[in-house]
Amino acid sequence: MRSQQKNQDGRGRSARVLGKFADEARFFKAWVEKPGLTGAVSPSGRFLARMMARYVDPAGVGPVIELGPGTGPVTQALIQRGIAQERLILIEYDAEFCKLLGRRFPRARVIQGDAYDLPGTLAGVLSEPAAAVVSSLPLLNKPDEERVRLLRDAFALMNPAGRFVQFTYGMISPIPRKCKGVEALHFVADGSPAVWLNLPPARVFSYQAVSETAARKVKRADAFIGKLREGADRMKEEIRDRKDKMQSEIRLVTAKARQDLRMRRRKVHSDAKSIPPLALLRKIGEAKRTPKR
Numbered sequence: 001m002r003s004q005q006k007n008q009d010g011r012g013r014s015a016r017v018l019g020k021f022a023d024e025a026r027f028f029k030a031w032v033e034k035p036g037l038t039g040a041v042s043p044s045g046r047f048l049a050r051m052m053a054r055y056v057d058p059a060g061v062g063p064v065i066e067l068g069p070g071t072g073p074v075t076q077a078l079i080q081r082g083i084a085q086e087r088l089i090l091i092e093y094d095a096e097f098c099k100l101l102g103r104r105f106p107r108a109r110v111i112q113g114d115a116y117d118l119p120g121t122l123a124g125v126l127s128e129p130a131a132a133v134v135s136s137l138p139l140l141n142k143p144d145e146e147r148v149r150l151l152r153d154a155f156a157l158m159n160p161a162g163r164f165v166q167f168t169y170g171m172i173s174p175i176p177r178k179c180k181g182v183e184a185l186h187f188v189a190d191g192s193p194a195v196w197l198n199l200p201p202a203r204v205f206s207y208q209a210v211s212e213t214a215a216r217k218v219k220r221a222d223a224f225i226g227k228l229r230e231g232a233d234r235m236k237e238e239i240r241d242r243k244d245k246m247q248s249e250i251r252l253v254t255a256k257a258r259q260d261l262r263m264r265r266r267k268v269h270s271d272a273k274s275i276p277p278l279a280l281l282r283k284i285g286e287a288k289r290t291p292k293r
């Protein structure tokens with residue numbers, strides 16, 4: 001029977017639907033109790049979770065650290081992307097979510113702790129640099145300094161190719177390049193297209209640490225590309241203007257030619273009317289007799 005068919009994760013369809021509702025309810029309860037900490041009324045949808053996972057290279061070396069996994073939709077997407085559970089370190093503040101994650105991902109390491117204090121929470125845990133840090137933390141609830149500090153701490157834990165991946169319900173990068181009181185960080189940021197099939201719609205940003213020189217080069221290249229785009233936009237506008245102008249000129253000339261034709265026709269008609277019918281017949285006869293040259 002169809003309802004008894006099992007999916008990859010070993011659960012039947014109805015069990016999965018029930019599980020999804022249960023997750024929604026758990027999440028909603030957590031949000032009612034601690035709205036600032038939970039940061040959303042429901043778990044991320046699968047399209048957003050997949051977009052997050054897409055930024056992590058499964059062939060990368062070292063553990064993948066997830067911050068704020070909640071009920072685990074992003075964790076699931078990371079596993080589906082090909083990252084072994086054994087490589088996952090899940091840092092979650094909420095005790096109930098931690099229990100659930102432990103049951104759901106028994107081979108991953110679940111740590112109940114504060115993800116904003118990475119050095120403290122991960123003290124003695126890592127034996128090699130991490131490949132990526134994937135965060136669903138509600139960053140927008142935190143001041144700029146704390147966001148920049150989190151990114152700096154995450155970069156310190158990762159190998160040089162490591163990426164810090166973060167989703168946001170805002171459309172711009174949630175981590176500023178500079179902020180008072182924190183040493184400037186040099187990184188390149190890559191933003192995904194908006195994920196509209198999520199409630200609310202969201203975007204994913206991936207940050208990679210670079211040297212100061214590389215950051216400067218990227219900035220210059222971005223400015224150059226920006227100027228090229230501006231130039232292309234201006235040219236497009238100019239072409240559109242010229243096209244509009246030519247079209248209106250053509251319309252004007254055509255209208256004039258039509259009017260001219262109408263006036264000539266009218267003149268021929270009125271000339272013909274002013275000649276008495278007999279004289280007209282005579283004229284036609286003469287015209288027929290006149291040999292053509």
Ligand SMILES: C[S@@+](CC[C@H](N)C(=O)[O-])C[C@H]1O[C@@H](n2cnc3c(N)ncnc32)[C@H](O)[C@@H]1O
Binds near residue numbers: 040070071097113
């Ligand atoms: C917006 S939810 C995202 C949950 C899940 N990843 C998802 O996409 O549905 C944020 C999660 O971060 C957790 N969280 C918030 N602050 C935290 C902190 N300081 N340390 C660890 N987890 C935290 C919350 O408990 C919640 O599970």
